[in-house]
Amino acid sequence: MALFLSTTVNKVDTKGRVSVPAAFRSALAGQTFHGIVAMPSFKYPAIQCGGMEWMEELSNSVNAYDFFSDEHDALTATLFSKTVQLSFDGDGRIVLPSSLITHAKITNKAAFVGRGPLFEIWEPEDFYAYQLNATNIASEQKLTLRPPPQKSKEEKH
Amino acid sequence: MALFLSTTVNKVDTKGRVSVPAAFRSALAGQTFHGIVAMPSFKYPAIQCGGMEWMEELSNSVNAYDFFSDEHDALTATLFSKTVQLSFDGDGRIVLPSSLITHAKITNKAAFVGRGPLFEIWEPEDFYAYQLNATNIASEQKLTLRPPPQKSKEEKH
DNA sequence: TGGGATTATATGGGATAGCATGGATATTTA
DNA sequence: TAAATATCCATGCTATCCCATATAATCCCA
Numbered sequence: 001m002a003l004f005l006s007t008t009v010n011k012v013d014t015k016g017r018v019s020v021p022a023a024f025r026s027a028l029a030g031q032t033f034h035g036i037v038a039m040p041s042f043k044y045p046a047i048q049c050g051g052m053e054w055m056e057e058l059s060n061s062v063n064a065y066d067f068f069s070d071e072h073d074a075l076t077a078t079l080f081s082k083t084v085q086l087s088f089d090g091d092g093r094i095v096l097p098s099s100l101i102t103h104a105k106i107t108n109k110a111a112f113v114g115r116g117p118l119f120e121i122w123e124p125e126d127f128y129a130y131q132l133n134a135t136n137i138a139s140e141q142k143l144t145l146r147p148p149p150q151k152s153k154e155e156k157h
Numbered sequence: 158m159a160l161f162l163s164t165t166v167n168k169v170d171t172k173g174r175v176s177v178p179a180a181f182r183s184a185l186a187g188q189t190f191h192g193i194v195a196m197p198s199f200k201y202p203a204i205q206c207g208g209m210e211w212m213e214e215l216s217n218s219v220n221a222y223d224f225f226s227d228e229h230d231a232l233t234a235t236l237f238s239k240t241v242q243l244s245f246d247g248d249g250r251i252v253l254p255s256s257l258i259t260h261a262k263i264t265n266k267a268a269f270v271g272r273g274p275l276f277e278i279w280e281p282e283d284f285y286a287y288q289l290n291a292t293n294i295a296s297e298q299k300l301t302l303r304p305p306p307q308k309s310k311e312e313k314h
Numbered sequence: 315t316g317g318g319a320t321t322a323t324a325t326g327g328g329a330t331a332g333c334a335t336g337g338a339t340a341t342t343t344a
Numbered sequence: 345t346a347a348a349t350a351t352c353c354a355t356g357c358t359a360t361c362c363c364a365t366a367t368a369a370t371c372c373c374a
Contacts (some may be wrong), residue, residue, distance in 0.1 A: 003216070005194070006241040015349090019334050043230070066323065078309065090351065091334080114240070115233045117217055134234035137227070139199040168325065172359085247361065264339050292342080 002027040002051055004114035009124050011109060016096045017089075018110050025092050025118060027051075035087035036094065037090065038121070040059075040103040042078065046113075047100050047121040054118055055083065159184040159208050161271035168266060173253045174246075175267050181276060182249050184208075192244035195278070196236065197260040201287065203267050203270075204257050204278040211275060212240065253278075262309060 008021040020036065028036070033052040058079060065072040086094040096106065103114045104110075104123055111124040123128075165178040177193065185193070190209040197226060198205050222229040243251040253263065261267075261280055270282040279287070 003212070003237075005212075005237055007238045013336070022333060065180040093334090095349080113234075114236045114237045116219065126343090131234055131238065135199075137231040138235045170326070174325085206325060244360095246359095250325090252359075 001117060002031075004119040005116075006114050007127075008112045009109055010112065012096065012101075012106060016098070016101060017093045019093050020088065020140060021090070021112050022092065024114070025113060033087070035085060036086055037081065037083055038100060040098075040100060041084040041120065044120075045104050045123070045126055047096075047104050048118055049121060050078070052085075052116040054140075067129060071132070074139065158274060159188075159211070161207075161276035162272060162273075164284075165269045166167055166266055167269065169253065169258075169263060173255070173258060174250045175253060176248070176250050178269050179249065182216075182245070184210065190244070191219060194240055194241060195253075195257060196240040197257060198277065199291065201284055202261050203279075204253075205275055206259050206278060207275040210241075210252065217292070244256050 004024055004027055006023065008023075010019050010021065012018045026049060026087075028051045031051045031053055036049045037052060038047050040046075062075045062079065065075065083133045084097055084100070086096070096110070100106075104121060106121070106128065108121050109124050111122045111127045113120045113127060113142045115120055116123065120127075161181055163180070165180075167176050167178065170177045173308055185208045188208045188210055193206045194209060195204050195206045195210045197203075219229065219232050219236065222232065235285055241254055241257070241298045243253070245251060253267070257263075257278075261278060262283065263278070265278050266281050268279045270277045270284060
């Protein structure tokens, strides 16, 4: 599975074009769709992205819900309807749709942020502010130093 | 699993290049990614490093947290976004990114410090000062001489 | 066991290829 | 036909590769 690491800031030109970092592109190499899938994050002013295989995994988790349930409705309404396919041009660039640009408040620069199996696109200053806060949370709770306690099905709410 | 032992000091040239000690490289031999992964340490002005397999283990630990929780967000925002892949060149060297160089205050020399499953890169003088600190040594020895606590479901809060 | 030869490692510098970026031209869509 | 979209080309910059050399470690044989 593709692993997206590190953070890269690239320029967004007047047409909304921006280069996807080469490291991210090579992480997607081998997938059938030559590009990414992108959707607005519902927690942050950011764009959540991944390869088509990642999208298929999300689709499978949705299928775990009952077809007639409210959860199924809510997930499909947000997940699939707001997701766009953005194919690479010959130079590894994508064109950000205006809806995603306004959602992430992006102007002329975009931060590509690795998050493991997925990555996000942020307005750089917004991300730095968020990252500073997140680092404090992680270090205060010492989350990284050892594996967290294993979850069992019985304890989950 | 790779084991990193002993300490080696190597030169950092004007391009930020530095040789990874041969012993560390041979410890990583056999892994699919020909290089290391590196991230800034939370606690010290040092760089924490390991092989890709080590990174995948960290990634799995993250998965133990609820996908939609703030802890999961905080961890991925710090872990993956600050981690970089550094591949070896033909001579076993890596290029340290400027962000990591400034974090560890490295100028023209780098100390590679073995820490078992991972290793750290320090500015040599900083590391000697840290190593000579009696309280650090004492606390670390207490940790290493004691077997790691067994995790059971009962201990969890 | 000693000393010379050979290999591995670390380090420096220059050439090359890939990447990000801007602009121009073709193609589609309304 | 105009606007929006996609494809192609040019360029500066940076990272990567390749080769040369010095030093240290190892090996081999007398």
